[in-house]
Each structure stands twice: as structure tokens, then as C-alpha cells.
Amino acid sequence: MTQPIEHVALGSGREFDLVRTLLRRWQGAAQGIGDDAAILDVPEQERLVSSTDVAVEGVHFVREWFTPAQVADRAVTAALSDLAAMAARPLGILVGLVLPARWGDALDLLADGIASAAGRAETHVIGGDLSAGAELTLAITVLGSARVPVTRSGARSGDHLYMTGRLGGPGEALRALTKGEAVSPWSWARFAAPVARLREAQWLASHGATAMIDISDGLSAELNHLAAASRASMAIEVEQVPVGNGIEALKAVASGEEYELLCAAPANLDTADFERRFEIPLTRIGRVTSQGSPGVLATLYGNRVDLAPGHDHFSR
Numbered sequence: 001m002t003q004p005i006e007h008v009a010l011g012s013g014r015e016f017d018l019v020r021t022l023l024r025r026w027q028g029a030a031q032g033i034g035d036d037a038a039i040l041d042v043p044e045q046e047r048l049v050s051s052t053d054v055a056v057e058g059v060h061f062v063r064e065w066f067t068p069a070q071v072a073d074r075a076v077t078a079a080l081s082d083l084a085a086m087a088a089r090p091l092g093i094l095v096g097l098v099l100p101a102r103w104g105d106a107l108d109l110l111a112d113g114i115a116s117a118a119g120r121a122e123t124h125v126i127g128g129d130l131s132a133g134a135e136l137t138l139a140i141t142v143l144g145s146a147r148v149p150v151t152r153s154g155a156r157s158g159d160h161l162y163m164t165g166r167l168g169g170p171g172e173a174l175r176a177l178t179k180g181e182a183v184s185p186w187s188w189a190r191f192a193a194p195v196a197r198l199r200e201a202q203w204l205a206s207h208g209a210t211a212m213i214d215i216s217d218g219l220s221a222e223l224n225h226l227a228a229a230s231r232a233s234m235a236i237e238v239e240q241v242p243v244g245n246g247i248e249a250l251k252a253v254a255s256g257e258e259y260e261l262l263c264a265a266p267a268n269l270d271t272a273d274f275e276r277r278f279e280i281p282l283t284r285i286g287r288v289t290s291q292g293s294p295g296v297l298a299t300l301y302g303n304r305v306d307l308a309p310g311h312d313h314f315s316r
């Protein structure tokens, strides 16, 4: 562990007052804030892995559904999940925040949500930017490192396909909310308080995962991305996909914002050891059948099924 890095003294002005508010709230959750740019040490022999994720009010979330802390925690978690997908360990978080006046009172709570996501991932806010604007927007850049990042493109014929956790909660919550119906506590927790599978990703990488992706747009969409990137055909048995109580498997595979991991691995993984360590299931759901012509063949109890496409913000 490196020593905590001190913040640089800030000048005067309204924007810096807001930054001071954030820093007071964050305490140890932020490090080295206040210079023009953050400085990071990348562990020797590791490569820098970075990703940006944007959450926009009205596009990615509806204010009434969540507390401000949940809005911010979800945005940071979504970004961290992309580091997990690469089997990278986080080094720091940059927060771009567009704060409309009507959200001004919620700044402390937004800060709390950012801090809780950073804390779970054992990392810190190391910089960012703040602006006024029309819609609350969190543009979260995460920096991490890995000796050998796991990409989407390494799946090989004969690999097994595995996924972490249990799907369907966020999709179920979204359906219920838009219809004004009650949401089960499990589905609500999965939707409002997702977790990035960072430590689980380390286990999967160290047990030979050849390709990995996080389930942000739905399992069916991510399978297609994995197949395309690896130029491989994949067969998935939908009845094997672990789902929440009472949730239909065909709906669960289209459920987005799950932040579970889908990976390919050449050998049989010790799923019992994984479940003991992380208290979530690791389940074999299919295999990589051939290489050369990318595609996904889905069956439900032996019968071919078409999977609903995943979520695409530009397709509606």
C-alpha cells in the first residue's frame, strides 16, 4: 500500500467551495485532489487499464427511483465493473460531475455514494471536474492495472462458459417500476445497490479465464459481444442460467445493469471453492463450440430459442 497522498490547497470561488464540500464529505475516500492532474504509480510489470462510464439523469436513471447516494454509487460501480471485466485492480477514480441547481442540496449524498463504491473497491477518488448543467451527469473514469488483462477476444473452441451470480433482478425491478408495481426486496437490492465483481474477477483470471466481459447490457447481448470479439460460436443452455426467485430465465438473460461477469475458461473451474469464497454462485452455462464464424446458439431444455437483444441507449 502506498502512503495516502495529501490534497493540494484550493483557491477561492463557488466551484472550489463545492469541491471543498466533496472533500469534507469524502475524508479518506479521496486522495491527492487539487493539482492539475493526478499522479499514479502503476505496479511494476503491470499494464494500465482504464475505462469511462457516463450516467445521465433521464437516460440511465430516474431520480425518483433512487436516493442520491444510490445514483452515485451505481454510476461508480458501473465503471468499476468494466475494470473487473478486464481482471484489473483499481488504482483510482476520476469523477466528472454535472450538477444542476436542483441537485445542489444532494451534493453530500452524491459524495457518500461515490465514497461507498470507492471504499468497497478499496480505491480512492483522485480527481475530477465539476460543472453546472441541465441534467445530473456522472462521468466516471476508472484507472486500474493488471499484469495480464483479460480481454473479450480470448475465448477458444472447447472453452466452457461461466457466469457469476444470479440474473434477472434489475430487469424485474425496471418492469415493476415502470408499471407502478411492487418490487421484491431481492430485485430491488440488485437494481439499486449493484456490486462490481472485482475480487471474483481476480479469482477467475488466476484460474485460467481466457475471455471475460461484465453483464451491463444483458447476458444475451454480452454473449454476442464475446462471440464477436473472439470470432467464436457459443452454445448456451438457458435453463442453466441462475435466476432470482420466480424470474423467467428468458427474461433474466435480457436483464441489464447486472454487473455480473461472463467468462470463458478452458478447464473445469472449482465452482464450489468460488462459492465458498465469494458467497455467490459460479455456474457453467455453455461452451465455445467452434471458431471462425461468430454466433450464439441458445437452447432451453434442448429446444432452440431466440434471445431478446440486450439494451442499447441509441436503439429506442
Ligand SMILES: [Mg+2]
Pocket: 081, 082, 085, 213, 214, 215, 216
Ligand atoms: Mg462492460
